[in-house]
Amino acid sequence: MYRYIGNKTKLLPFIIDKTKELIGETGTVADIMAGTGTVALELRKKGYSVVASDVMTYSYHHLVVNLLLDRSPAFAGVVGSTSECKTPYEKVVGFLNDLGFKDGFFFNEFSPGGITSSGDDARKYFTTSNARKIDAIRDQINTWVALKQITENEASLLKHTLIMAVNRVANISGTYGYFLSEFKKNALEPLVLIPVNLDGNENINHTVLRGFAEDLAAGITANLCYIDPPYMKRQYAANYHVLETIARGDYPDAIGKSGLRDWWDQHSKFCTKTKGLDSFTSVIRNMHCDIFLISYSEDGLFSLEQLIACFEQFGNVDVQIIDYNRFRSNDSPLPQKLKEYLITVRK
Ligand SMILES: C[S@@+](CC[C@H](N)C(=O)[O-])C[C@H]1O[C@@H](n2cnc3c(N)ncnc32)[C@H](O)[C@@H]1O
Structure with a gap:
């Protein structure tokens, strides 16, 4: 497994079940903070059309492989x-x-x-x-x-x-x-x-983008948007x-x-207390999508109450709470067990 903060491999069954419950077994799902591409790949395997993006360039390459390839390319030039x-x-x-x-x-x-x-x-x-x-x-x-x-x-x-x-x-x-x-x-x-x-992944009708979710949102149309933001300052x-x-x-x-390296051009507002909720608001407001599914951790920067208050401006909010064994670095003092929220927002 790819060791990546917030990798959702263990939560895949919950995310897929929720997606099915909300939009059925077909449709377009946006995964706009796709990281390792684990969720995007699973959505592809389940038959959804996926629009995936992230601000990091490595994520872009993972997404191209997970969503756009179904066999060895020809490498005809070499x-x-x-x-x-x-x-x-x-x-x-x-x-x-x-x-x-x-x-x-x-x-x-x-x-x-x-x-x-x-x-x-x-x-x-x-x-x-x-x-x-x-x-x-x-x-x-x-x-x-x-x-x-x-x-x-x-x-x-x-x-x-x-x-x-x-x-x-x-x-x-x-x-x-x-x-x-x-x-x-x-x-x-x-x-x-x-x-x-x-x-084994015949379905290749997908889109891979690179950039800040806040900037890309207005150009994306989807039946459901999965948002898996950073939940810490890191x-x-x-x-x-x-x-x-x-x-x-x-x-x-x-x-x-x-x-x-200088990384300021990829600094995420979701990692800040001052701008994080504004970024959620801008993504949800601007995307052509009526249903949002948001992953968040119990020990994140924002409390569940703060998130609900932010999301309720758009419509109905529903929360599923999942007990979860998290990824942490070997020397991390953080507890291993915690709760993960899956929050549904219907505009
Ligand atoms: C919790 S991780 C996602 C993990 C992913 N679901 C997985 O299973 O690998 C959060 C991701 O959000 C990305 N990110 C942070 N701020 C962003 C922003 N404003 N726009 C787009 N991506 C962002 C990070 O680069 C990181 O890959």
């Missing part, structure tokens, strides 16, 4: 004949795995072998060899993109595959907010790209900056001890 039993995607992944090492951005900024450009101590997000492997793969993907040898969806698939591999060997306690001082067992394993399974852009850098394929200034 793969010759595929005579053997391998798909073009498997061939490309094999090629990338065999590339070897390169001393590049990840090596310098995120591994103990490198020298940080900021002059901070070497960072330990990855072993030196894994960081050098990431550099080789990243630069190869960038070259293919620059030469237009792979399509946008093919690039998304390769970046998605790299991010999943990076998550397996990252030396972190849950998020990329900081690295661990000693390499833990999984981080010492060699980084290997593993092709993801793309079969910004996703800061906690997953390493994945964002892989997703963008860029070489940003890595600042301070943790090597954070």
